[in-house]
Amino acid sequence: MKSADIKGMLRYLGIVLVAEGSLMALCLVPALHFADGTVDAIGVCSMLTLAIGALLWISYARYRSIDDRRLSYLLVVLMWVVLNLFATLPLMATGATTSFTLGWFEAMSGLTATGATVFATVEALPASVLLWRSMTQWLGGFGIVLLVLALSPHLGINRYSLYTAEASGADNTGRRPVSMAQTVRRTLGVYLSLTAVFIGALWLSGLQLWDAVNLTFTNISSGGFSLSSSSISLLTPTQQFILAGAMLLSGINFTLLYLVFTLRWRQIGHKLEQVGFYLSLCLLAAAFVVGGLHWHHHLPWAEAARLGTIQTISALTTTGSVVDDTTLWWTPLTFLLLILSVCGGMAGSTSGGLKAMRVLILIRNARGILRSRLHPNAVAPLRLNGKPVSSHIRANVMVLFMVYGASLLLGAMALMLCGIGANEAVGASVGCLTGYGPGLGTSGGLGSYAAFSPSAMWVCSLLMLLGRLECMTVLILLLPRFWHR
Numbered sequence: 289m290k291s292a293d294i295k296g297m298l299r300y301l302g303i304v305l306v307a308e309g310s311l312m313a314l315c316l317v318p319a320l321h322f323a324d325g326t327v328d329a330i331g332v333c334s335m336l337t338l339a340i341g342a343l344l345w346i347s348y349a350r351y352r353s354i355d356d357r358r359l360s361y362l363l364v365v366l367m368w369v370v371l372n373l374f375a376t377l378p379l380m381a382t383g384a385t386t387s388f389t390l391g392w393f394e395a396m397s398g399l400t401a402t403g404a405t406v407f408a409t410v411e412a413l414p415a416s417v418l419l420w421r422s423m424t425q426w427l428g429g430f431g432i433v434l435l436v437l438a439l440s441p442h443l444g445i446n447r448y449s450l451y452t453a454e455a456s457g458a459d460n461t462g463r464r465p466v467s468m469a470q471t472v473r474r475t476l477g478v479y480l481s482l483t484a485v486f487i488g489a490l491w492l493s494g495l496q497l498w499d500a501v502n503l504t505f506t507n508i509s510s511g512g513f514s515l516s517s518s519s520i521s522l523l524t525p526t527q528q529f530i531l532a533g534a535m536l537l538s539g540i541n542f543t544l545l546y547l548v549f550t551l552r553w554r555q556i557g558h559k560l561e562q563v564g565f566y567l568s569l570c571l572l573a574a575a576f577v578v579g580g581l582h583w584h585h586h587l588p589w590a591e592a593a594r595l596g597t598i599q600t601i602s603a604l605t606t607t608g609s610v611v612d613d614t615t616l617w618w619t620p621l622t623f624l625l626l627i628l629s630v631c632g633g634m635a636g637s638t639s640g641g642l643k644a645m646r647v648l649i650l651i652r653n654a655r656g657i658l659r660s661r662l663h664p665n666a667v668a669p670l671r672l673n674g675k676p677v678s679s680h681i682r683a684n685v686m687v688l689f690m691v692y693g694a695s696l697l698l699g700a701m702a703l704m705l706c707g708i709g710a711n712e713a714v715g716a717s718v719g720c721l722t723g724y725g726p727g728l729g730t731s732g733g734l735g736s737y738a739a740f741s742p743s744a745m746w747v748c749s750l751l752m753l754l755g756r757l758e759c760m761t762v763l764i765l766l767l768p769r770f771w772h773r
Contacts, residue, residue, distance in 0.1 A: 429509025
């Protein structure tokens with residue numbers, strides 16, 4: 289590893305720290321408006337983050353080139369770890385938590401848009417901390433790497449390798465390649481537009497602007513943090529459905545949304561199969577959940593439809609916002625919600641999970657294998673979006689599926705070794721790895737992870753990072769060959 293490469297990475301770490309410090313400074317607004325006594329703490333944290341970021345950015349400004357492509361993986365992991373370290377500062381400086389472990393867990397949950405929280409009573413937090421939690425999810429949902437590409441478009445490193453190191457679910461099955469600059473502009477434009485639209489919609493529905501801003505930040509990012517321990521269960525049905533719309537759109541490929549919003553109908557055909565699978569899965573799962581709530585819990589059809597549809601969308605998009613205490617629901621319904629979170633939304637969205645594109649490839653690959661057993665001599669290539677899927681993509685999907693499954697099982701085992709019961713360990717492992725947030729037991733529904741031991745919280749934090757970077761980017765750093773010249 290060359291000295292120039294290290295200095296180049298420090299430069300890009302400085303860029304993201306400046307961005308994080310700038311967002312941190314915005315938390316001074318609610319601190320002053322609500323006079324919550326955190327002005328000094330937030331100001332010091334913001335200035336410290338900005339100063340260190342600016343120092344790194346300016347000191348190594350001329351080191352724009354990183355020659356070793358492998359360092360894309362290391363740089364991405366370092367970005368997330370360093371940003372999480374500084375995101376912990378406001379939580380501790382304001383007294384929201386006095387434990388570094390709790391602060392690290394909450395910050396990691398925010399930046400990875402997971403939504404798992406260690407605060408049993410969210411309402412007691414200072415206004416500045418509430419906004420900071422929401423902003424970490426909004427920033428994490430957009431993506432740290434996309435932030436770097438937006439702030440420093442002329443990278444001296446392969447931009448596509450850097451992008452896929454964070455989002456290996458990137459959809460590369462389209463008909464025509466789209467440059468990284470276009471991808472960043474379109475994603476940022478759609479993200480900002482949706483944020484503004486849903487803030488306005490919630491505000492017009494009667495919600496206070498403060499609540500509208502925070503809830504939009506956390507739901508458009510597929511995060512799930514809320515201003516209340518009751519999540520979104522106390523909102524009006526209209527406001528809940530508005531947030532459900534934000535969740536549903538956040539689970540769709542943002543490039544596709546851009547094409548729809550700009551009326552470029554001829555260019556969206558190659559993604560319709562994925563959209564169809566995503567919406568069909570949501571519809572079928574919602575029908576099952578609504579039926580279960582009506583027949584098993586004897587809820588009126590209207591209430592069952594509202595609760596079942598919104599909670600299904602929340603699970604499929606790995607948002608984690610809760611409209612009812614799902615731990616009291618019929619067990620098959622709770623289990624189905626966890627399965628949906630493993631699937632996740634579309635590639636190129638803010639959702640976590642495996643991504644609908646990969647699940648569709650897995651299903652069609654399995655169907656092709658079964659057909660080959662019946663007709664060994666038949667040649668039927670696996671197709672997606674009307675084009676054959678290469679063996680390279682199929683192999684990548686299979687490997688990631690195996691690694692993802694192994695991570696879930698090992699995560700659950702590690703949590704059991706930390707003293708967590710089997711049922712809750714499995715739920716927490718799924719909730720943290722997929723980015724859904726709620727698990728089972730005390731960590732499910734309207735609960736929190738406050739009862740987890742410090743060691744269990746560190747395991748969950750690792751699972752969140754693995755899930756956000758889709759396992760491979762983190763695990764590749766553990767290979768001895770990675771560190772060889």
